[in-house]
Amino acid sequence: MCEVCAVFGVGEHWSDSPAIVNAMFPARDIQQYRAHRAQRIALINKVLASTGVTCFDWDGERYGLEDKSYRQAVADNLTDVWKVARQLSNTLPDPLKLAKAD
């Protein structure tokens, strides 16, 4: 989010939805990106369910993460979500063995 004008961003990381849209002004579709983001956070929470860490929207661009002790940390982008989640929980599900971890 822009600290000056308080306008939510749309995400500039390669994994964010605007990165794959052929649009000169991606912010015009901000509602759509917000919906994608909510869906994405719900999916992240499914993946992290076994760790006790939950993910939430921080500022429209970054991700907040919280463990069972209510310790919070912020990940700048989706790539960093996994690093931060690992720092909070000391473990992460193995993506190659996700079904077995459930």
Place this chain on the structure above:
Amino acid sequence: MQQNAGQISVYILSGFLGTGKTTILERLLRAPEFLKTAAIINEFGEVGLDHSLVSHTGAATSVIEAGCACCQALPALEKRLLDTLTEVSAGRAEIETIIIETSGVSDPLPILNTIRSNFILNRFLSVKSVMTVVDCTRGRALGENYSEAARQIAVADLAILSKLDISSEDQANDARAYIKQVNPDARVIRNDAPDLSSQILHHVELMPRERDTIAWSGVKHIEKLTTFSLRYDSKVDWSRFVIWLTMILDQYGAQILRFKGLLNTGDANPPLAIHSVQHLMFPPYHLPSWPDADVTSRLAFIVDGIPSERLRSSLDEFMAL
């Protein structure tokens, strides 16, 4: 790889010790296509020699000694690139292209990572191609005995056959077959081609093609290199896909030497091209259209010790979340 206006093109020239990198660099620096080029040479030895071999070409040439650019010399390389940008922005140099010749034992990935992770370099430089020089007289032998040589081929998008004048046709064919074995998507060109510089300049990275699973072992320090492709018939949900991909790269990035994909993200969208070198992901971009009538998503991997069926089932699980 896409390029924005005002960016300087960067070509990374790798290749094992003694494969003929500097000869090719010298030739490129003399070509009209590379007139406004700065060359940065990294040498493994303490005293740079290659630098003097190309200095008479008139190009802005600099050398980074005392260490390999994939480990000890990275800060020096970063500084040299920033200095070059400073010269250009101040109007003291007119440079459109930078060629980085790596040391013979360099892994190109940390060099790519240096460019991508520095805000200024990432903004003003555009890596156009990772090239590797393959010596036809010992192409397979080097790859099978030195993991660095195999990795250089695995992460390259353009392989240049060298020493063609002293190798037999069988040796050249075997080198070509070895390159295709390690990296089926790499384009292979010959260093004796009269239009070599033009071929490099106009090289467009090949998109992943269907491939059979090929596994081979015996490469030192590499458990088991495998190349395979996956197809995904349904529309790919981008959110599910990136959650899967970022998590895979987070935990297995060191084992995924190269990854490319063409994704069908929706009925009206053109194909989305994505690719990574180990854990380093390049920004995705849309191709104007599908290359053929086949519009199914396809992913191609070169991995070290990850079974294809594990990746396949993992992707399926994430797409069904």
